[in-house]
Amino acid sequence: MCSEFSRYNKTLQNKVNLPADCRLVMFDMDGVLFDSMPYHAKSWNHAMADFGLELSEAEAYLHEGRTGSGTINIITQRQLSRAADEEECHRIYARKSKYFNEFPKPERMPGAIETVRAVKECGVTPIIVTGSGQVSLLERIESNFSGLFRNEWMVCAKDVKYGKPNPEPYLMGLKKAGVDRSQAIVIENAPLGIEAGHAAGCFVIAVNTGPLPDKVLMDSGADLLFHSMAELSENIKNILNR
Ligand code: MG
Numbered sequence: 001m002c003s004e005f006s007r008y009n010k011t012l013q014n015k016v017n018l019p020a021d022c023r024l025v026m027f028d029m030d031g032v033l034f035d036s037m038p039y040h041a042k043s044w045n046h047a048m049a050d051f052g053l054e055l056s057e058a059e060a061y062l063h064e065g066r067t068g069s070g071t072i073n074i075i076t077q078r079q080l081s082r083a084a085d086e087e088e089c090h091r092i093y094a095r096k097s098k099y100f101n102e103f104p105k106p107e108r109m110p111g112a113i114e115t116v117r118a119v120k121e122c123g124v125t126p127i128i129v130t131g132s133g134q135v136s137l138l139e140r141i142e143s144n145f146s147g148l149f150r151n152e153w154m155v156c157a158k159d160v161k162y163g164k165p166n167p168e169p170y171l172m173g174l175k176k177a178g179v180d181r182s183q184a185i186v187i188e189n190a191p192l193g194i195e196a197g198h199a200a201g202c203f204v205i206a207v208n209t210g211p212l213p214d215k216v217l218m219d220s221g222a223d224l225l226f227h228s229m230a231e232l233s234e235n236i237k238n239i240l241n242r
Contacts, residue, residue: 031189036106065164111230133157170200
């Protein structure tokens with residue numbers, strides 16, 4: 001038994017809320033399945049600067065999962081003491097998307113495909129729950145995770161009204177799959193996504209793939225924390241078969 005697992009196994013023994021009969025694993029996408037967060041953070045930083053607004057790359061990680069207008073309004077409230085109007089939101093978000101699309105296509109996160117495969121090998125269904133609304137989303141998933149996800153149960157931007165940190169996206173995932181919250185695990189990298197999964201009543205595994213301190217993710221409601229998808233891939237079967 002590897003030392004990593006010994007460490008987590010010790011933690012697992014105390015996890016009374018870990019699903020005894022897990023049937024569904026809900027994967028966030030950015031920062032979990034794809035190494036896309038550095039591009040998102042840079043795009044936000046550059047787009048805001050174009051409009052005289054300040055959002056550092058580091059802070060962008062704290063807003064991950066929020067809707068575009070939600071993030072923009074927080075910054076205009078802080079800097080200009082007012083909400084952004086619809087047109088302003090549209091222009092800033094369009095600029096952010098333009099910058100993001102200029103970056104190369106994000107790579108699959110190392111360890112992500114191994115994790116998803118291990119979930120399937122345990123007889124558990126993997127689905128994606130993301131705030132992303134990219135039109136190329138399905139193609140991107142199919143070309144990188146061919147045949148692994150139950151795409152008809154996927155939740156993305158068009159499915160939800162509020163988005164993370166509201167539990168809505170994860171509640172919708174449970175509903176689509178017809179699975180109770182006590183039988184589901186959420187895998188998230190972002191504080192607001194962890195909050196959403198926790199508020200939905202699911203067991204949440206945090207994977208800290210970004211620059212935030214572990215404490216921020218644990219304080220958001222994570223039940224377990226790994227430092228990479230590769231590390232999670234080595235432990236996921238033990239978690240599901242516990
Ligand atoms: Mg994420």
